[in-house]
Amino acid sequence: MSRTNLFWNRLFQLSPESGISLQGQIRQQLVSAILGRQLPEGSALPSSRELSRELGVARNTVILAFQQLVEEGFIITRARRGYFVADRLPDGRSEPIISHHTRDRSVGHGIARTPTHGASAPDWSGRMRYMTGLRAIAKPREWQSYPYPFIYGQFDPALFPTADWRECTRMALAVLEIRGWASDLIDRDDPLLIEQLQKHILPRRGVWASSDEIMVTLGAQNALYLLADLLMKHARVGLEEPGYSDARNIFSMRGAELVPLPIDESGLRPDGGIEHCDYVFVTPSYQCPTTVTMPMERREALLAKATEHDVVLIEDDYDTENPGTDQPLPALKSLDRDGRVIYIGSLSKSFVPGLRMGYIVAPPEVIRQARALRRFMLRHPPANNQRATALFISLGHHDALLRRVTPVYQRRAQVLREALLRHLPECRFQNSRGASSFWVEAPPGVDSRLLTEVALKHGVIIEPGDDFYAASGPCRYFRMGFSSIAEDRIEEGVKLLSQLLDHPAVRIPG
Numbered sequence: 058m059s060r061t062n063l064f065w066n067r068l069f070q071l072s073p074e075s076g077i078s079l080q081g082q083i084r085q086q087l088v089s090a091i092l093g094r095q096l097p098e099g100s101a102l103p104s105s106r107e108l109s110r111e112l113g114v115a116r117n118t119v120i121l122a123f124q125q126l127v128e129e130g131f132i133i134t135r136a137r138r139g140y141f142v143a144d145r146l147p148d149g150r151s152e153p154i155i156s157h158h159t160r161d162r163s164v165g166h167g168i169a170r171t172p173t174h175g176a177s178a179p180d181w182s183g184r185m186r187y188m189t190g191l192r193a194i195a196k197p198r199e200w201q202s203y204p205y206p207f208i209y210g211q212f213d214p215a216l217f218p219t220a221d222w223r224e225c226t227r228m229a230l231a232v233l234e235i236r237g238w239a240s241d242l243i244d245r246d247d248p249l250l251i252e253q254l255q256k257h258i259l260p261r262r263g264v265w266a267s268s269d270e271i272m273v274t275l276g277a278q279n280a281l282y283l284l285a286d287l288l289m290k291h292a293r294v295g296l297e298e299p300g301y302s303d304a305r306n307i308f309s310m311r312g313a314e315l316v317p318l319p320i321d322e323s324g325l326r327p328d329g330g331i332e333h334c335d336y337v338f339v340t341p342s343y344q345c346p347t348t349v350t351m352p353m354e355r356r357e358a359l360l361a362k363a364t365e366h367d368v369v370l371i372e373d374d375y376d377t378e379n380p381g382t383d384q385p386l387p388a389l390k391s392l393d394r395d396g397r398v399i400y401i402g403s404l405s406k407s408f409v410p411g412l413r414m415g416y417i418v419a420p421p422e423v424i425r426q427a428r429a430l431r432r433f434m435l436r437h438p439p440a441n442n443q444r445a446t447a448l449f450i451s452l453g454h455h456d457a458l459l460r461r462v463t464p465v466y467q468r469r470a471q472v473l474r475e476a477l478l479r480h481l482p483e484c485r486f487q488n489s490r491g492a493s494s495f496w497v498e499a500p501p502g503v504d505s506r507l508l509t510e511v512a513l514k515h516g517v518i519i520e521p522g523d524d525f526y527a528a529s530g531p532c533r534y535f536r537m538g539f540s541s542i543a544e545d546r547i548e549e550g551v552k553l554l555s556q557l558l559d560h561p562a563v564r565i566p567g
Contacts, residue, residue: 068095069112079114083122091131091142102132102140191306192524197513200541205517205550209494209538212409216462221454222409222445229445238440244432246273247443253450254416262374263387264400269421272428275438276413277375277403278303283427283434284371284399284417285311288336295334297325299525299534301345301373304338317527320344324351327358332366341389343376346525346536348492356389363397370398376406376492396420404446406493406540407459414438414446466493469539469547476551481558494538496522499558505535508563517554531565 068090071082090096102108105123109116123140126132133143200206201214228234238247251268259266274280281304290312296305298317309315318337319329324344331337339359341351351359363370372389390400400418408414417427431437449455470488473495477486485498497519499505506521522534539547557563 071112071114080118080122083112083114083119084126087122087126088131096142098142098144100142101138102142104139191310192529193302193306194520194524196520197518200518203513203516203518205546205553206541207537207539207550208518208541209520209536210406210410211538211541213541213543215543216458216465217409218454218458218461221452221458222449225445225448225452225454226441228448229441234444238444242437242440244428244437246271246437247440247447249451250443250447253447257450257455258402258404259418262402263391264418266418267421270418270424272417272419272424272431273438273443274415274417274431275435276405276410276415277373277401278307278415279413280401280403280415280417281307281371281373283430284401285313287423287427287430288369289313292335293333295331295337295368296527297339297344298527299346299522300338301340301375302524304373305527308338315527320347320349322349323355324349325355325359327355327362331359331362331368334368336369336371337363338371338373339389340373340375342374342386343489343492345373345375346494346522346534347487347496348489348494349487350386350489350491351389353386356386356392360389360392360397364395368397371401372398373401375401375403390418399423404455408449408455412442412446414442465544466540469542469544472544472547473537473539473551476548480548480552480555483558493540494536497535497537499533499535501533502564503533503558504531504563504565505533506531507565508557509535511557511560511562512554515553515557517550517557519554 069083069086071079073079077085087096087102096102102123103111105116105119109119112119123132127134127140130143132140134140196208196211197203200208200211229238237249248268250273251271254271255266255268259271274283285307289308292313293316294308294313295316295318296308297320299320305315313336316330316334318331318334319326324341325331325337325339341356341359343350359370362368370389374388374390388400390398392398396419401415402418403415404412405415417424419427437443470490470493474486474488477484477495477497481497483500486495488495499508505519506523509519509521512519520536520538521532522536523529523532525534526532542550
């Protein structure tokens with residue numbers, strides 16, 4: 058093989074497994090080589106016939122890729138001479154001015170890097186507020202490659218409605234649809250998505266809201282951050298103990314004084330000190346992380362106590378779109394008569410976490426200020442995603458998805474329950490009907506964080522419970538999700554976990 062042919066074979070790494078067409082891969086890799094200066098301006102490209110032969114693809118595939126790059130200004134044609142890289146590239150980049158003493162080039166690529174350290178560099182340690190020291194729930198990056206992923210809050214690729222979502226994204230790219238979402242919405246949201254939330258999502262939770270009471274967010278996490286920034290500076294905020302660690306981190310970062318509030322077998326206790334708080338963060342449908350569902354009497358008592366002491370309740374309804382139950386209790390917000398409950402919802406658990414689509418329901422004056430704050434941060438969530446999501450709901454795909462996966466989730470919950478009883482009889486566990494996880498208490502002497510580390514080495518993913526507590530220290534509790542693990546892997550994974558409970562490395566030292 059000639060050196061020229063060797064260069065083109067190294068430049069193009071085509072994969073039939075890629076989600077991009079061969080034509081798209083050729084275009085993508087040519088653009089990358091041109092912008093990266095691997096193909097200098099004015100350099101000749103092989104003919105379509107030569108390149109198709111070298112790559113083992115149809116000639117038309119190469120021709121179509123070349124034609125589109127010509128239209129976009131990356132390459133040009135010269136009569137009877139062929140294709141060449143354009144003399145003036147469309148990216149308009151300029152080369153950095155770097156001293157020859159500090160210039161560092163990557164081997165084989167000629168990429169200049171500006172030095173980031175020196176005698177006069179800023180002292181970043183004194184300028185930044187560090188977030189890396191905060192305790193938060195961690196998930197392995199490649200969790201899908203593990204044989205027993207008892208991981209919470211992630212989707213199962215086998216259940217994802219690929220064809221339906223593709224249809225909606227394709228519809229969102231129609232000319233008339235693009236005209237509807239392509240302009241800057243500034244601080245507004247896609248009206249079709251707001252309408253679908255009003256008609257189909259919120260009523261399922263017993264919540265009825267006008268359009269000026271709803272705002273779309275980049276998931277529930279973004280909603281919490283907006284509310285913390287808007288409301289909680291120097292405020293006293295009550296949180297369930299144990300409770301959602303990222304809510305604790307977000308509120309503390311915004312200067313709130315955190316008040317741990319006790320829970321019991323019915324969830325948050327109204328007599329546990331909420332009268333000393335300005336705000337209380339609560340997960341009544343499925344308490345995080347214990348999954349306990351707050352009964353109606355407790356909800357009414359909590360609202361009465363909040364009204365008596367002028368406390369605002371922030372309800373995170375995080376797992377209620379999980380279709381594990383047919384008739385869940387209505388949201389706490391459904392009982393709210395005076396705008397005392399701010400409601401946070403999300404489509405992450407029922408649909409797909411990566412979409413990052415959530416929403417806030419609150420009184421109009423709160424929503425107005427939240428929109429103003431969001432505008433300074435990101436203006437609005439991507440409008441094309443909002444439109445595709447709205448179409449997904451309006452066409453009935455979301456309801457169909459819930460109906461389709463309901464029996465799947467119910468079976469997985471039952472299999473996990475039976476496996477825990479059979480293989481981990483020394484453990485106690487809690488799982489309310491409809492919740493997509495189990496809260497498990499290990500025997501005395503077991504540190505769930507150490508157990509998590511050992512289990513991960515054997516392909517079992519569980520989540521240690523210490524992150525859910527305000528105080529640090531050894532913890533016997535851990536969480537097991539089942540939304541992302543195949544039914545036929547559950548018992549084998551629990552059986553392996555039971556064997557690891559006897560491992561000396563999982564014991565609390567001393």
